[in-house]
Amino acid sequence: MSSPLRLGIAGLGTVGIGVVKIVQKHADLLGKRSGREITITAVSARDQRKNRDADLSSYRWESDPMAVATADDVDVYVELIGGDSGIAKDSIEAALRSGKDVITANKALLATHGQELAELSESLGRLIRFEAAVAGGIPIIKAMTEAMAGNSVNRVMGVMNGTCNYILTRMESAGLPYEAVFEEARQLGYLEADPTLDVGGIDASHKLAILSSIAFGTQVNFNAVEIEGIERVSIDDIRRAADMGYRIKLLGVAQMTARGLEQRMSPCLVPADSPLGQLAGGTNMVVVEGDSVGQIVLRGAGAGEGPTASAVISDIVDVARGVRLPMFGQPAGTLTPAKAARTAVPAAYYMRLELQDKPGALAKVASVLGDAGISIDRMRQYGQHSDTSVPVLVVTHRTTPDAIDYAVEALPKTGVLVGEPVELRIEEV
């Protein structure tokens, strides 16, 4: 057996403690699998006195993560502090410069500074590994950078924020409005301190941007993701979508087109009986389509102590085994700047309109859709909703986002709508 691999861990929240526990519980197993002993030398977190669910007494405590990142007796710096800049970034850079490999779960940092960090680590001959940054326990980074190495990827998509999926699933099962379930989620501790990261789609978009880079060999470009959160998803839409055989999911999709790279994160309809439609609660799912392998679907827990720590350990064992590969699956210098393209890939759309209950209203709507070049697959008019309006659902045939935009702008001008039209993309899976 080779010399032990010595870890320094900065950040002792849920994931950090999970890593400590696995290293302790599975010492023998990890030794057998890695061919070397995995040890922890030093740890760091903000508050040493905080009560933590693990015995840390045999590790050196450092109040400054920098001290862990640069310690002589640390081989691998495990950054679990989080944040897209500041000490997380500084300490990772310091660790690389002092000759250490780095393992991180920091999706925000990689989505915003991934290219810079890939270049730095490669120039120093060090690794940055980040399986835990995307979709928790699902080995999607490994699947894409290693298992699918013989594929040109056509499309990658997924449900990658468990909190949003919990909220949407719960709204449907309990018949509760968004605000009520949001409040439940907050009380259950499912939301980030800044809940916009979750429900605004930011967190999931960080993950999508990272997957795009691997999929298409492009420099990670989080700013080019078209993001819409789940805040405007109403219980009405969830019910109506279910009526038509769909479920609403916060779905990230990245695909390369002749016009450039489309990356979007938005509430979408998916068939209720599809793998994505069946996904309930906090579970994550990623779907990747390669030119050789076809469609691969991976499903698992997207967050939580055990699953996320399991992903960190996977990186640790790889480093211990001597696995060395470029951060995004190919050398940083070969990643090309992605030309960002606004979504133009056609799709079917769901529209919900609240029509004034008067003769000719539906004809005016149909006429606008016709003008927009949108043809209708299915339309359903419901019984009266209020004294003066009736809900109408439309599922269109495949059409362009531009046509939908045109319709959404033109429809209110007909004077027969109550409120704004709601439109949601139906993603083909």
Add this chain to the structure above:
Amino acid sequence: MSSPLRLGIAGLGTVGIGVVKIVQKHADLLGKRSGREITITAVSARDQRKNRDADLSSYRWESDPMAVATADDVDVYVELIGGDSGIAKDSIEAALRSGKDVITANKALLATHGQELAELSESLGRLIRFEAAVAGGIPIIKAMTEAMAGNSVNRVMGVMNGTCNYILTRMESAGLPYEAVFEEARQLGYLEADPTLDVGGIDASHKLAILSSIAFGTQVNFNAVEIEGIERVSIDDIRRAADMGYRIKLLGVAQMTARGLEQRMSPCLVPADSPLGQLAGGTNMVVVEGDSVGQIVLRGAGAGEGPTASAVISDIVDVARGVRLPMFGQPAGTLTPAKAARTAVPAAYYMRLELQDKPGALAKVASVLGDAGISIDRMRQYGQHSDTSVPVLVVTHRTTPDAIDYAVEALPKTGVLVGEPVELRIEEV
């Protein structure tokens, strides 16, 4: 860039040609991802004159696979001949002894001689990699040996023979009996030359035995798999199971218990709306449960040129990148002989009985089940099936296989059954 990685490929069937095509089509991509050029030096197959869907003119043709396996200008021997002994095994051994790494898709060989080959390759400091041997394009070997390295596995299960799943799915959708769909599958070329390998559950059991070894750190033990094929699955059972909310799948399950390692391959009922229940046609699915990560589900094409070749290429790129890890995820010498245990883990069971249409018949059945200690979750008696008998379905509460065996033996002795009772395990997923 390092020196090229030179492949020698023996076996130019669907998978072999698929590998050649990817190496040719994605030369640039593979170079970027591997850090070295991937080239093919020599190929071998039985008939050089056969018309193949790839340009082989720039590779040296060897009529003897041994010549490829031992060639000085080959770094990696890719064995795609198949068969659990003979030239496949001999040539792999020869390749290892002449200092080459080996990549194979040969599940039969690994299931029967895996331990021996792992020991040989390790003693010689060479690799045997086999992602393509299990579940085609699904990266399950990588997921289990690498991504789940921080987990003790509780259970692994899956649908791993696309032909069987095609037959069962088609029986349900077309309402056709087994024999008719079997004949269809044969005409479509879906069946192995010896169809027992597919429908008898042998092929899927080879795969299960390999996964068991990785999951539990045990020496691969194909002979200990309890195997039952799909031949006795009737359209009646498929219809009745659907009535009760289930689908029938040829499911492999391996789990470690206090009594030993249970490995079974058999037609099972799974909830129709579960991921396994939703699996249609030739698609494969593997479910792994780890103590840290929880449940991970992987789904993809289990066979075919592109998917299987994609898995071979994944191994090739790993070897090119210098990835070196033990064949079954830990050194061969640390794999323990598995104590094989007959299935004893309790489960609910489905039973279909054809009862004589006379008073007291049901009471006698209920009495036998009671004697066996089996309690009934649901029972359904259908209208008369023939002039003299009625079908009765029973879904039991969780009970032991022993209790079911007792009931199956005792029921015919009541004298109220027409024919033998049918019993199928309901696997919890």
